[in-house]
Structures are given as C-alpha cells and as structure tokens.
Amino acid sequence: MKKYILSVLLVILFAPTQAQEQSQQVTTPTTWQLAKHDAKLMFGGLKYTYSRPFSWGQDDWAIAAGVVVGAAGLNIIDQQTSDFFVKHEPDVPNIIKDFGWYFGSPQNNYGITGSVYLFGLFTKNEKIRRTGILMISAASAAGLIQTVSKTVTGRARPSDGGKFSFKPFSNEGGYHSFPSGHTILSFTTFYALSKQFSNPWVKASLITAGMISPVSRLLAGAHWLTDVALSLALTVAVVESVDKYLDKEMGTLSEMEARKAKKKISWNLKLGAGSFGITGTF
Known part of the structure; x- marks a missing residue:
C-alpha cells in the first residue's frame, strides 16, 4: 500500500511539470520575443564578422592577398578608367544615375532593408526575417568599416x-574617396538578397542591379575604380561571414527552447509488474 500511495504522489508531482515543459516547446513566440531574438543575432553577426580574420586559414589569407594584388593592378589604370566614366556620364539616363545615388544612400537603404525585416517579423516568416537580419547586420558591419576607413x-x-593624393584624418569630403559607401550599402543589399535564390538568372539579375550604384559613383567622378573594387570585395566577405554565422546560430524561438529543454533533467515514472522506478534524463 505504501508503494502504491508513493506512486500516486509521484505521478501527481511530476506529471504537471512534464506537461508544462511540452507546452513551452510548442508555444508560438510573440513578435516582441522574435524582435529581441533577432536583435541579438544582428549584433552577433557584426561581432562574428570582426573576429573572423583571427581564425583565417591559409586559403583565406591567400584570397586576401589576391585581392590586394588585384587592387594594385587596377590602380595602374585608375586615372584612365576615371576619365572614361566621367566622359560618358552625360550619355547615361538620369533614372539610372538617380537610382544609384538614392539606393546607396544610408537613409534610403536602411529604410528598404528595415522594411524587409519588419515584414518578415510581423508575418513571422522566418526566411524573410533571416534575409532582413542578413542585410541589416552585414550593412552595419561593412558600413562601420567604411566610415572609419574613409x-x-x-x-x-x-x-x-x-x-x-591622401590626407589621413581629414574632415574634407573631397578626401573621403576610399571606400565607397554607396557601393557597400547597395551591393550588400542585392548580394544578400541574391543568396536567397538558387536560380542563376535571378542571382545574376540581382547582382547586376547591385552594380548600378558603384557604376553611378564612377560616372560622377566620386570614386576611383580601386575604391569601388575593394568595396565590392569587402561587401562579399562581410555578407558571406554574416550568412555563415546565421547558418549556425539562427533558429526559431521554439527550436531554441526545445534545445534548452533537452539540456534540462527530464523525470519519467516507470511502473511494471512487481517493479517501480523513476528515471532522469540529463
């Protein structure tokens, strides 16, 4: 009789706890919970990007060296290419030049990427949310680098x-050519977006659209070809870094809670013929 009473008491004590844990795993996160979760991911992507060079391997350093060598080669024709683009600036439709300027401007670019993220947040669409997080985190990481570098x-x-001609730490706008902020913001957005599609034609179209701002800045005589080329290389590296971070860290809140629940001790009551026991799963 004592064993029977003990069994009933244990069932009463532990059954509500198990039911509560199961309900927590299937609870739909609120918009506010998702927003806090995503803010941590955005900041985490930024930190991950800045820490990546400390864990680069030989292949990564070889690629970086190749970019530097390539930029040095382009520098030889910087003046000629600048003269070419400026000469043909009047031949380019204003709609293209205007798009390049406005889309690469911080207030407009962040307005667009922010809208993408908010749409994904309020509709709880994980793919769109992830795209918005990637855009915002990558643009912020690359944008901070370009602000300091200028x-x-x-x-x-x-x-x-x-x-x-260089004037380090100058406050003059005429000496803020490297890197190109319009190039970084515009190409970050389109390159991040292109990674969400597998169709090569869609990818190529988005990347081509992302090149409008860089070309428009060359046409305006605002940057050298090497400024734009290095800005594109920086953008690709940052987007790939943040994307890799999100592949490892991003998940729905329910998935994260489920992983946490697995780490908790789970008690199970086992009754059998002539036997009684409690097992704990760690």
Missing part, C-alpha cells in the same frame, strides 16, 4: 586630386 586613409576623390 577618415583614416583620407584618399582624394578623382575630382579633388590625383590617385596618390
């Missing part, structure tokens, strides 16, 4: 000096 390098724009 001031530190102080490279003259084609319209303000020669390709070897």
